[in-house]
Amino acid sequence: MLKIYYIALFLIMLLLCKLLYSQNSAVFKIDEIKSDNSYIWGEGEAEDKKEAQKIAESDLLSKIQISINVATFSEQSERETQEGTTFVDDFQKKHKSFTGLYLKGLDRIVAKTKKQWYVLTYIHKDDLKESFQLRKEKIRSFVVSGKNSVSQGRMGDALRNFYWGYLLALTYPDTIIFPLIGNKESNNPQVAITSLIKELIDEIDIVADICYQDGDIVMAPLNFRYKEIPIKDLSFSYYSGMGTDYGLVEEGYTEIPLYDKPSSSTRKLTLKIEYVYENEMTTDQEILNLYDIFKENKFSTLKSINISFPWVKSTPKPVARKKISTNIEALTKTEPFKIPNNIEVYKIITKTEAIDVLKKRTEIRDFFDVLVQYKKLGIIDFGRRTDFGNGKGCFVAIADENSVVEILYYNGDTFVNTDTNDTFTDLAQKFKGKRQIWIKEMVN
Secondary structure, eight states, X not given: OHHHXXXXXXXXXXXXXXXXXXXXXXXXXXXXXXXOTTEEEEEEEESSHHHHHHHHHHHHHHHHHHHHHTTSSSOOOSSOOOTTOOSHHHHHHHTOOGGGSOOTTOEEEEEEOSSOEEEEEEEEHHHXXXXXXXXXXXXXXXXXXXXXXXXXXXXXXXXXXXXXXXXHHTTOOSOOOEEOGGGOEESOHHHHHHHHHHHHHHHEEEEEOOOEEETTEEEEEEEEEETTEXXXXXXXXXXXXXXXXXXXXXXXXXXXXXXXXXXXXXXXXXXXXXXXXXXXXXXXXHHHHHHHHHTTOOOOOEEEEEEEOTTOOOOOOSSOOOOOOSOHHHHHSSSOOOOOTTOOTTOTTSOOHHHHHHHTOOBHHHHHHHHHHHHHTTSEEEEOGGGGTTOTTOEEEEEOSSBEEEEEEEOSSOEEETTTOOEESOHHHHTTXXXXXEEEEOOO
């Protein structure tokens, strides 16, 4: 029995020695790393192990920022950085996990005291330099790909590349020089990429053609352009009357279904342009992790347009109005309307009586009432530009939500104002956000 007692005592002592050696070894390793200037480290203590790790990682990130600012190892620009921009506070305030950063050589030591967990997270400066050089190249690659997509009209691809580069830039504390609008530049990748995204969204122009009915469904034809160029691909979401639905732009055009019955002749439709492309992030785990951390950093991509339903009669206003007669003579308010046999519909100098009558009806409801009646009589046809080939010889009514603001004539090269004879070629830019109603006069 005595022999067994001594054996047990020996094993206990051996275990205690091993534990003491392990603790002393960890303490020695911690002291060694903290005293070595070739390492950057952060430490944290908490009752919870994961909490201690988060504190250590936030501490490490703050020291990485300081290390870069004093030019310990990174390339520095002589240009001034933008004031008020910090990366440290964002992590410290939100207390996010550092795991979103893929840093080569990142390691940690974990030790347990009586009541607390202690974590030391550290990385060698050479490894950190290599990691951030890879990060810089990856950010630049996304931005270059985004700009190439813009030049090709693929705005969906461009927004995805810009946004993914933005996510990487949120954890990149060094400077990268990017050109901005107006021959300006920024050395803050977050600011530069944010500017690229906002500029792209602002320059997307959406024009709605007249809606039409397809059974019980209303179809809304939409035209998408970026600086006068048709957009080849773009995704968006919108409220369809039965919840959130999604649309895809191809070659500058799409038609989306609306399931709620319109109660007035016009209404506003709001689209949310897609830029995250979360479903595609599975191809890049780093991007997916960063998105999980920074998904609350959102961009405003809402675009509102006015759509019209010419077959809907709006609720009458309280003010009494004279009902529009179905008699075409009453529409002229002068002499009975007659269609000339050899009318010159393509000469702006001799405007036709049909257009003259339409010009007097500036209120949108009145305008569509007359337009529909003229179409039934075979005097005119109306629709979107593509309904009439290249649109040569057509008139174009420019309308906002409540009224027709101008009527133009298109001779195939330029647009002519039918009142002032002013000419211009940039229709979409001049009337950005307004509806276009293309009108073709029919010669009997």
